[in-house]
Amino acid sequence: AQSVTQLGSHVSVSEGALVLLRCNYSSSVPPYLFWYVQYPNQGLQLLLKYTSAATLVKGINGFEAEFKKSETSFHLTKPSAHMSDAAEYFCAVSARDDKIIFGKGTRLHILP
Amino acid sequence: NAGVMQNPRHLVRRRGQEARLRCSPMKGHSHVYWYRQLPEEGLKFMVYLQKENIIDESGMPKERFSAEFPKEGPSILRIQQVVRGDSAAYFCASSPGQLFGNTIYFGEGSWLTVV
Numbered sequence: 001a002q003s004v005t006q007l008g009s010h011v012s013v014s015e016g017a018l019v020l021l022r023c024n025y026s027s028s029v030p031p032y033l034f035w036y037v038q039y040p041n042q043g044l045q046l047l048l049k050y051t052s053a054a055t056l057v058k059g060i061n062g063f064e065a066e067f068k069k070s071e072t073s074f075h076l077t078k079p080s081a082h083m084s085d086a087a088e089y090f091c092a093v094s095a096r097d098d099k100i101i102f103g104k105g106t107r108l109h110i111l112p
Numbered sequence: 113n114a115g116v117m118q119n120p121r122h123l124v125r126r127r128g129q130e131a132r133l134r135c136s137p138m139k140g141h142s143h144v145y146w147y148r149q150l151p152e153e154g155l156k157f158m159v160y161l162q163k164e165n166i167i168d169e170s171g172m173p174k175e176r177f178s179a180e181f182p183k184e185g186p187s188i189l190r191i192q193q194v195v196r197g198d199s200a201a202y203f204c205a206s207s208p209g210q211l212f213g214n215t216i217y218f219g220e221g222s223w224l225t226v227v
Binding site: 009034036041042043044045046049090094099100101102103104105 | 160215216
């Protein structure tokens with residue numbers, strides 16, 4: 001069965017600093033991996049998606065993630081945090097039956 | 113191209129009443145998913161439906177919860193005899209079809225409060 005673990009339910013970074021949100025997955029088959037972002041009282045928006053075409057995936061709003069099979073990781077990064085990046089971020093893995101399994105989320109706080 | 117539409121956005125029910133949450137998928141999408149979100153618990157998969165067919169309901173509570181996606185009209189998540197523990201945000205998502213790795217697109221959510 002597929003699963004996702006997000007390390008750190010809350011992460012705080014200063015404005016302009018590097019953002020690193022960690023995600024490790026477990027999958028018995030080559031996975032599809034996703035990062036979604038959720039702003040308060042809204043639905044989830046797709047940030048980026050790994051489909052095995054390239055290990056470094058670029059998404060919207062300057063975010064990117066790198067798939068590392070040896071580490072079973074798919075960490076999300078952004079070189080310079082902006083106040084508008086404050087939100088909750090979810091890593092997800094797609095199972096072969098097309099069900100998408102989500103992690104518990106990481107709330108990103110941006111310090112001025 | 114309209115996105116996934118959910119209504120109502122906010123719903124208040126007294127214990128014992130019924131709650132009905134509706135979801136219209138994106139145009140051209142034939143698959144609908146329902147997720148429940150509780151604080152600090154992330155999104156929990158509930159059910160995955162195709163038109164007139166439940167594909168996977170492994171995340172649905174055994175009692176009081178049901179879902180349908182009729183040939184015509186929106187998908188409905190129905191909660192009978194609601195209890196306080198049902199208070200949560202319920203998200204619907206849709207995808208174009210049953211392909212491994214399909215992106216799913218979310219609606220804005222329906223917040224259920226049971227008083």
